[in-house]
Amino acid sequence: MDRQRFEHLVVEAVEALPRRFLDRLANIDIEVRSWPSPEELRSARVSAGATLLGLYVGIPHPRRGGHYHLALPDRIFIYQRPIERLCRSDDEVRERVVRVIKHEIAHHFGLTDADLRDTSVS
Secondary structure, three states: OOHHHHHHHHHHHHHOOOHHHHOOOOOEEEEEEOOOOHHHHHHOOOOOOOOOOEEEEOOOHHHOOOOOOOOOOEEEEEEHHHHHHHOOOHHHHHHHHHHHHHHHHHHHOOOOHHHHHOOOOO
16 A cells, blocks of 8 residues: 555544544644654564554653643654555555554553553554
């Protein structure tokens, strides 16, 4: 899939989020990258042979206080090639992008991976 089409799927996934989440998204940048960098793999504590599909980098909403102003945007990276490698069709890519977006947005709102394992968000 070409980058433009993949980026469009990411935009669609974000726009399909429930309004109560969209209205609270603030100071966040979502970027598509081909692959995670070695530094991103390390920061996400991805073990050898594992795959990273997305990464949230920032200050989750619950940790923002009165000191949170003039901060650089939080960032969400969506990794196109690892997602494509897991999928056999464009429809599977679309579904996986939606799941990854929801997962990373959940981190933006303060949910941990442990929290996400206990819910249906991811």
